[in-house]
Amino acid sequence: MKDPATMFDTPHSAIDERLSDTKIAAKKVQVFYGDTHAIKDVDINIQPRSVTAFIGPSGCGKSTFLRCLNRMNDTIDICRVEGEITIDGEDIYDPKVDPVQLRAKVGMVFQKPNPFPKSIYDNIAYGPRIHGLAKNKAELDEIVSSSLQKAGLWNEAKDRLDEPGTGLSGGQQQRLCIARAIAVNPEVILMDEPCSALDPIATAKVEELIDELRTNYTIVIVTHSMQQAARVSQRTAFFHLGILVEEGLTQDIFTNPQDKRTQDYITGRFG
Numbered sequence: 237m238k239d240p241a242t243m244f245d246t247p248h249s250a251i252d253e254r255l256s257d258t259k260i261a262a263k264k265v266q267v268f269y270g271d272t273h274a275i276k277d278v279d280i281n282i283q284p285r286s287v288t289a290f291i292g293p294s295g296c297g298k299s300t301f302l303r304c305l306n307r308m309n310d311t312i313d314i315c316r317v318e319g320e321i322t323i324d325g326e327d328i329y330d331p332k333v334d335p336v337q338l339r340a341k342v343g344m345v346f347q348k349p350n351p352f353p354k355s356i357y358d359n360i361a362y363g364p365r366i367h368g369l370a371k372n373k374a375e376l377d378e379i380v381s382s383s384l385q386k387a388g389l390w391n392e393a394k395d396r397l398d399e400p401g402t403g404l405s406g407g408q409q410q411r412l413c414i415a416r417a418i419a420v421n422p423e424v425i426l427m428d429e430p431c432s433a434l435d436p437i438a439t440a441k442v443e444e445l446i447d448e449l450r451t452n453y454t455i456v457i458v459t460h461s462m463q464q465a466a467r468v469s470q471r472t473a474f475f476h477l478g479i480l481v482e483e484g485l486t487q488d489i490f491t492n493p494q495d496k497r498t499q500d501y502i503t504g505r506f507g
């Protein structure tokens with residue numbers, strides 16, 4: 237297995253330069269499922285137009301915290317979120333915020349590809365239709381083709397737009413789900429272990445796509461694979477038992493972690 241610490245070649249100064257702003261700011265975030273305190277006092281600033289990886293052992297709260305960023309936890313009755321999360325300075329938990337609009341701006345891609353039981357075309361067109369993004373069929377066609385192009389699926393899908401999305405391979409389905417998220421003009425894309433159901437070739441394609449997408453989108457990815465975090469992310473956050481132990485440039489986290497728990501995790505001593 238390739239050591240993540242050997243995978244870096246970008247000078248620090250170049251990365252620091254690019255990552256100087258904040259897109260998402262979380263302050264003192266707590267999440268409870270009933271009496272279970274799943275996220276404890278998490279503070280983090282997430283940089284725009286870059287990939288941030290959340291890593292940590294099973295059950296440490298990565299997915300729970302990710303879901304806070306587009307209020308997906310609102311859909312879980314027993315879940316309670318406290319603290320503050322802003323995107324571009326706006327409090328996303330403000331009662332004035334419409335969660336449906338928020339989830340268009342902050343799209344999500346799940347572990348298992350989950351295309352709708354509809355055609356490839358309609359999978360992409362669904363969001364733009366409900367958000368009124370196209371004035372006519374020609375505009376909708378344009379959104380569908382450009383979303384598939386951005387997701388690297390156009391060549392494989394252009395001759396079968398009327399066929400069911402579920403007829404695509406697993407890797408193609410995941411890129412279809414990414415295209416579906418892109419179609420409603422998101423600024424942030426959250427990915428919860430997007431490659432865990434994919435074979436190595438499909439994984440490599442999705443990772444290449446993530447690398448291309450970071451030019452235009454802020455991406456946050458939960459991954460169990462430290463190699464994947466090292467390959468695709470510029471920053472990495474390590475969670476343990478609901479606490480954000482350490483966050484920083486990915487190459488620092490993998491080559492020079494400040495906390496012993498991070499070091500133990502990245503060297504495979506637990507998790």
Ligand SMILES: Nc1ncnc2c1ncn2[C@@H]1O[C@H](COP(=O)(O)OP(=O)(O)OP(=O)(O)O)[C@@H](O)[C@H]1O
Pocket residue numbers: 269272274292293294295296297298299300301312
């Ligand atoms: N819907 C839920 N109801 C109750 N408890 C939950 C729910 N989802 C998560 N939890 C609990 O919250 C804690 C954090 O879980 P979470 O799924 O966020 O961790 P994770 O780091 O993403 O784990 P994994 O890597 O295994 O997916 C765990 O103790 C889990 O049991």
